[in-house]
Amino acid sequence: MDTYGIIGWPVAHSLSPAMHNAAFKSLGIRAVYGLLPLAPENLAEGIKGIRALNIKGVSVTVPHKETVMPLLDEIDPVASEIGAVNTIVNKDGRLLGFNTDWIGVKKALEEKIAISGQKAVVVGAGGAAKAVVYALIKEGASVAIYNRTFEKAKRLAQTLGGVALPWEELASASGDILIQTTSVGLKEDKSPVPKEVLSRFKLVMDIVYQPLKTRLLREAEEAGCETIDGLSMLVYQGIEQFYLWFGARPQASLMREAAEKELL
Numbered sequence: 543m544d545t546y547g548i549i550g551w552p553v554a555h556s557l558s559p560a561m562h563n564a565a566f567k568s569l570g571i572r573a574v575y576g577l578l579p580l581a582p583e584n585l586a587e588g589i590k591g592i593r594a595l596n597i598k599g600v601s602v603t604v605p606h607k608e609t610v611m612p613l614l615d616e617i618d619p620v621a622s623e624i625g626a627v628n629t630i631v632n633k634d635g636r637l638l639g640f641n642t643d644w645i646g647v648k649k650a651l652e653e654k655i656a657i658s659g660q661k662a663v664v665v666g667a668g669g670a671a672k673a674v675v676y677a678l679i680k681e682g683a684s685v686a687i688y689n690r691t692f693e694k695a696k697r698l699a700q701t702l703g704g705v706a707l708p709w710e711e712l713a714s715a716s717g718d719i720l721i722q723t724t725s726v727g728l729k730e731d732k733s734p735v736p737k738e739v740l741s742r743f744k745l746v747m748d749i750v751y752q753p754l755k756t757r758l759l760r761e762a763e764e765a766g767c768e769t770i771d772g773l774s775m776l777v778y779q780g781i782e783q784f785y786l787w788f789g790a791r792p793q794a795s796l797m798r799e800a801a802e803k804e805l806l
């Protein structure tokens with residue numbers, strides 16, 4: 543029986559144990575996936591612990607996605623380019639870092655739209671925006687990044703591509719796809735995007751999934767847009783993570799149902 547888990551701080555409300563354990567059960571894999579709460583000041587010790595305990599695979603979440611990188615034995619070139627790791631594979635004692643968040647974004651979008659050639663607007667330039675911008679650029683969309691702190695948008699555009707635009711100009715934004723990556727709307731009924739903007743887009747995606755129907759998504763539906771909720775990206779990044787560990791992909795519906803149950 544092998545052990546898997548998620549490091550983060552805080553991590554108590556993570557949906558990943560429910561998703562991965564459901565997949566283990568359905569695919570007959572003898573393994574267990576648990577919470578590994580790890581405070582930032584203990585990160586290096588925690589990584590040693592993963593080695594000592596021979597934990598076979600680890601999901602990495604906030605605030606460790608960047609700081610974990612120098613502590614691993616090898617970083618996949620894509621994770622290196624994005625500048626964040628969300629998956630660790632323990633290969634015979636060597637800890638390898640990968641990023642599956644960008645695939646989560648790509649797969650979530652591809653359920654609804656062909657990404658290539660679309661004009662995308664990304665709201666936010668924090669950790670979560672990195673995989674979003676990478677996926678959009680890699681799949682051939684054009685990207686405009688709006689962030690409250692302009693400098694951060696500029697830095698993101700310089701490293702991954704796209705153009706940075708001032709936050710005040712979000713009210714006059716237009717395009718095909720809008721993706722919300724800030725923490726606004728998380729456990730609060732707020733949206734960082736002025737309502738009038740939404741009808742100028744075909745598709746609106748929020749990466750916040752608590753609540754599942756954020757104010758942004760409700761307003762986008764009212765404006766006649768297609769919408770993608772935050773669970774979609776979470777599920778697909780989890781599927782790719784599972785694939786890195788086991789070489790098989792669980793069904794999206796199975797993982798999604800397991801995650802939704804936890805949200806109730």
Ligand code: ATR
Nearest residue numbers: 666667668669670671689690691694724725726734
């Ligand atoms: P994460 O890893 O979840 O992206 P983060 O790196 O702290 O977390 O980034 C949070 C994002 O939400 C940032 O883009 C942040 O904007 P700043 O760069 O200006 O801080 C954005 N954000 C948080 N609160 C916000 C608010 N009230 N209005 C607008 N943007 C906000």
